[in-house]
Amino acid sequence: MNLKHRHIIGICLLLCGLSGFVACTDESPELPRKEEDAPIFLTFQADVAGASTRGAETAADDRVEMLRIVIVSKATEAGTGSNPADTKWEVEHNTCFTSVGPQRPLEYTFKVAADSRKRIYLIANESGLVNTEGTPLDFSDEQFIPDATDKAPVDDHVFAISSPRYPYTPSALPMTALYETDVPSADQITNGEFAWPNPLYLVRAATKLSFEFTNQSTRKAVTVTGIDIQQVITDRMYLMPHVNKNSEDKYWVVEETETDGTPQYASKPLVNQDWVDWMGDEAQKSNEDKDNEWLTDYEVPDNAMPGTATVPFTSLSMPAATGTGPYPSAEASDAIYLPESKTVKAENDPLQLQEYNITVRTKEQATDGTEEKEKTYPPQTLPHLASLFRNTHVVVGIVFTDHDIECEVDVIPYSEVILEPDFGL
Numbered sequence: 001m002n003l004k005h006r007h008i009i010g011i012c013l014l015l016c017g018l019s020g021f022v023a024c025t026d027e028s029p030e031l032p033r034k035e036e037d038a039p040i041f042l043t044f045q046a047d048v049a050g051a052s053t054r055g056a057e058t059a060a061d062d063r064v065e066m067l068r069i070v071i072v073s074k075a076t077e078a079g080t081g082s083n084p085a086d087t088k089w090e091v092e093h094n095t096c097f098t099s100v101g102p103q104r105p106l107e108y109t110f111k112v113a114a115d116s117r118k119r120i121y122l123i124a125n126e127s128g129l130v131n132t133e134g135t136p137l138d139f140s141d142e143q144f145i146p147d148a149t150d151k152a153p154v155d156d157h158v159f160a161i162s163s164p165r166y167p168y169t170p171s172a173l174p175m176t177a178l179y180e181t182d183v184p185s186a187d188q189i190t191n192g193e194f195a196w197p198n199p200l201y202l203v204r205a206a207t208k209l210s211f212e213f214t215n216q217s218t219r220k221a222v223t224v225t226g227i228d229i230q231q232v233i234t235d236r237m238y239l240m241p242h243v244n245k246n247s248e249d250k251y252w253v254v255e256e257t258e259t260d261g262t263p264q265y266a267s268k269p270l271v272n273q274d275w276v277d278w279m280g281d282e283a284q285k286s287n288e289d290k291d292n293e294w295l296t297d298y299e300v301p302d303n304a305m306p307g308t309a310t311v312p313f314t315s316l317s318m319p320a321a322t323g324t325g326p327y328p329s330a331e332a333s334d335a336i337y338l339p340e341s342k343t344v345k346a347e348n349d350p351l352q353l354q355e356y357n358i359t360v361r362t363k364e365q366a367t368d369g370t371e372e373k374e375k376t377y378p379p380q381t382l383p384h385l386a387s388l389f390r391n392t393h394v395v396v397g398i399v400f401t402d403h404d405i406e407c408e409v410d411v412i413p414y415s416e417v418i419l420e421p422d423f424g425l
Contacts, residue, residue, distance in 0.1 A: 040189050042071070042118065043109045044196035061204065061337070062265055063125075064388055065172045068096045070121040072144050072152075072230060076182065082124075089119075097379040114186040114194075119144075121154065123239070124175040124202050129159040131234055132303075155241040159205075159302045161339060163270035175202035175335065176240050203276075208393045210335040211311070215318035215328045215400045219367055222400050223317040226328070226361040229338075230379060231306045232388065237339030243275050251275040254351050254386060256292045265351050265386075268293065279391075294386040296352040300342045311336045318400075320367050341388040353386045360398060360405060380407040 071093040092112050112118065121144060129137045143154040158172065183194050209229065215222045250269040257264045270278050275295060282293060311332075318328035343354040357379040365372040381384045385394060396409035 007391075008200075010378050039111050040114045040183065040186050041193045042110050042112045042183065042196070043107060043193055044120070045107045045199045059333075061173050061206075061208065063172055064175065064202070065125055066096060066098050066127055067108075068094070068121070068123040068126060068139060068235050069108065070094045070114060070123070070144050071110055072119040072121070072146075073116045074402045075113070075116050079351055089145050091144055094139070094141055094144070109193075112183065114183055114189065118180065120181075120200065122175075122179075122200060122202050125172040126174065127172070129174060131158060134160070137239070145401045152330045155240050155242075157335075158236050159239055161235050161237070173390070174205040174239065176205055178240060178248045182293060203241065204391045205239060206337045207340055207388050207390060208335050208337055209311075210393070210395050211332040212395065212397045213316065213318060213330045213332075213400070214397070216321050217400050217402045218321050218323050219402050220400075221316075221317065221319045221365045221367070223363045223365075224313045225316075225359065225363055225374070226313060226396075227311040228359040229309045229311065229336070230357040230359065231341070231343040232309050232356060233300060233304045233341045234309050235337045235339075236301050236304050237390075238299070238301055243295070244299065246297075251278070252297065252336040253278060254294045254296050254353065256294065256386070265353060294353075295389050296342075296354065298340070298342065298389055300323075300340060304339070306343050309336060309338055315323045338388075340390040340392075343388075354388060356382045356385060356388065358382060358396065358407070362400075377405050380405065382407060382409050384409050385411060 027294050069089065072089050073092045074089045075087045078252055093110050099214045123139065126137065126139065131137060137157050137159060138332065143157075144152050146152045146247050155178075177200060179196075179200055181196070183189075186192060211227065213222075213224055243251060246267075246269060248269065250271070251274065252267050252269045253275075256266040257266075278293070278295070313332060316330050316332060318330050321327045341354070341356070342352070344352050344354060346353075359379045362375050362377070363372055382394070382396065388394075391414050395410040395412060397410065399406040399408070
């Protein structure tokens with residue numbers, strides 16, 4: 001096994017192709033809620049992140065089965081047809097689409113008011129999402145209207161996890177995005193159409209852990225029977241990301257360097273860059289083995305207590321090694337999807353570096369013919385994993401030696417696409 005220490009809160013962006021979507025509400029997506037003096041057409045493209053490398057088949061955790069698009073609008077101070085002293089947010093569109101055909105990039109056009117600031121919410125795969133009391137999440141218009149603090153109720157929606165083994169349905173992970181832009185006046189727009197310059201992408205509201213195993217022991221055959229992941233949240237997650245800024249009102253990350261083989265960490269503000277732009281840069285650097293930064297300052301829901309997630313395995317067996325490579329290996333067919341977690345190593349650590357452990361359970365048969373025995377290895381710290389922010393994909397490699405195990409981690413991007421939104425996700 002040759003797992004490289006690459007980090008990336010993997011750009012996580014993945015929108016779902018969405019060809020042939022049809023509305024699942026009675027509202028027409030071409031008509032605004034309120035006719036303005038000079039409406040225009042807002043056009044943007046929804047795209048599949050990494051579609052060019054996946055061929056015709058859509059990966060299970062890239063699948064969009066339902067997409068809600070909500071456009072919230074507020075007239076600018078100079079907005080025509082509006083009272084500059086009364087610039088309230090209004091929902092122009094709140095439309096849900098379901099996929100009915102093959103998936104490919106799809107363009108959306110909405111009739112909206114000009115001279116206004118727009119917030120565009122994308123929420124995928126909302127079906128079945130409930131809060132911690134078991135009530136379905138509310139996506140009515142009122143949930144998207146910002147309050148005096150400029151935050152809408154939907155920004156604080158928390159959804160509960162229904163299964164301790166598979167917290168999310170792998171065929172339809174929740175995904176969300178929020179973009180913001182200013183639409184100019186109608187006389188500044190050619191042919192009455194304002195086209196968004198870049199595709200809009202969704203970010204998975206989940207982390208993903210997958211597992212690979214190698215048996216380098218010549219003394220025993222190994223069957224992996226289970227893994228426990230400690231210090232992770234298993235029961236709830238914010239639907240929309242909650243990323244914080246520093247005292248200078250900038251997003252920041254932790255930069256990792258190495259001195260005499262010892263990792264060193266320091267904070268690094270993102271200058272003229274949104275955190276989601278940074279995610280795109282990290283995805284590219286991860287492909288080049290140059291990434292060394294972590295996003296650690298984000299919020300998880302109140303009362304989200306770290307616990308243990310169990311990953312059971314069946315028939316994941318490896319014979320004893322012959323002493324030379326290639327060594328017997330096995331890869332778990334199923335990944336486990338969990339909410340984003342934030343287990344900080346030191347309570348007062350200003351960098352908020354995180355740490356997570358796993359426990360491996362096996363059945364082992366010695367080559368000398370002695371009886372097969374069950375074994376539970378001591379907890380192993382997952383190395384080079386300073387954060388479990390949403391859309392992080394962690395590949396855990398376990399190497400069995402004659403008497404112990406070694407743990408390696410490769411944190412890889414979900415996608416190769418670099419994101420450059422005007423506002424962020």
